[in-house]
Amino acid sequence: xxxxxxxxxxxxxxxxxxxxxxxxxxxxxxxxxxxxxxxxxxxxxxxxxxxxxxxxxxxxxxxxxxxxxxxxxxxxxxxxxxxxxxxxxxxxxxxxxxxxxxxxxx
Amino acid sequence: xxxxxxxxxxxxxxxxxxxxxxxxxxxxxxxxxxxxxxxxxxxxxxxxxxxxxxxxxxxxxxxxxxxxxxxxxxxxxxxxxxxxxxxxxxxxxxxxxxxxxxxxxxxxxxxxxxxxxx
Numbered sequence: 001x002x003x004x005x006x007x008x009x010x011x012x013x014x015x016x017x018x019x020x021x022x023x024x025x026x027x028x029x030x031x032x033x034x035x036x037x038x039x040x041x042x043x044x045x046x047x048x049x050x051x052x053x054x055x056x057x058x059x060x061x062x063x064x065x066x067x068x069x070x071x072x073x074x075x076x077x078x079x080x081x082x083x084x085x086x087x088x089x090x091x092x093x094x095x096x097x098x099x100x101x102x103x104x105x106x
Numbered sequence: 107x108x109x110x111x112x113x114x115x116x117x118x119x120x121x122x123x124x125x126x127x128x129x130x131x132x133x134x135x136x137x138x139x140x141x142x143x144x145x146x147x148x149x150x151x152x153x154x155x156x157x158x159x160x161x162x163x164x165x166x167x168x169x170x171x172x173x174x175x176x177x178x179x180x181x182x183x184x185x186x187x188x189x190x191x192x193x194x195x196x197x198x199x200x201x202x203x204x205x206x207x208x209x210x211x212x213x214x215x216x217x218x219x220x221x222x223x224x
Contacts, residue, residue, distance in 0.1 A: 033210035035151070042201060042214040043143075043151060049210070086151055090209025095153040095167075 002027050004087050004098035012104040019074040021101045023065075023087035032070035033088045034063060037100075043086065047072060079105050108132040108213045110202045115218030118192055128185040128202030128215060135183035136160070139205040142176060142187050144198035145217075152198070155187065156205050169195075192222045 003026040013019045023032060034047040045054040047063035050070065060075045074081055082105050087098040114126040126142070141156040155176040156165045164176050175188040185202055199217040206212050 031208055031210075035211070037151075042216055043211075044214070045210060045212055048206075048212075049208075054212075088151070088210065095156070095165075095209065097151040097153065100150045 002089060002091055002094050002096055004096055006087055006098035006101045010102040012106045013077040014106040015077055017077045019077050021072045021085055023070045023098050025068045025089060028067045029089040029091045032065055034072050035086045036083045038083045110213055110215035112202050112215045112218035115220045117221045119224050120193060120222055122192055123190045124220060126187040126200055126218060130183045136180040140178060140185045141203045141205040143201045143203055146198040194222050197222045
């Protein structure tokens with residue numbers, strides 16, 4: 001099973017600050033997908049196929065990476081971005097999620 | 107509008123069974139792989155099982171193999187999860203999702219809570 005390690009586990013950013021969340025895979029994967037979840041709500045697809053924004057996602061978000069290292073970046077933090085973000089991969093019938101990164105506003 | 111509505115959750119004793127259902131609407135159900143993803147209280151997300159378009163192929167995480175069965179009825183646009191021999195560690199909110207190859211979850215239901223406790 002491929003293990004996904006997200007960092008940091010929690011972080012706080014000021015409005016306007018650039019934010020980067022990293023997801024490292026224990027083996028190489030072809031794509032990484034990201035979800036946003038707010039308290040009491042279902043997860044929402046946020047970035048798929050490594051770098052494609054899901055419908056309605058603001059373009060201050062971006063995704064990148066390859067192999068075993070992937071990242072989600074917010075170019076300018078906004079209050080509404082407060083949430084937990086999960087990375088996820090599917091490879092050779094192994095489907096796993098990262099443990100999540102809780103992002104808060106300072 | 108795509109809607110996935112789960113039902114069937116509740117409190118169940120260890121070792122007993124429960125069947126979850128998911129009613130889909132707003133899209134052509136038979137065009138999508140489907141899956142169940144769960145989330146234990148205050149924990150992260152965990153894939154449980156997936157099923158192909160026609161139900162001919164199914165996939166499970168190791169911890170539920172032999173205990174859970176995923177199935178679908180395309181005529182009724184419905185997805186199911188039969189859960190047998192339930193354990194306390196199966197306690198979670200179970201989400202019905204659409205699964206898009208090469209492997210992401212595009213639509214999610216609101217979830218149904220399963221609590222396994224005596």
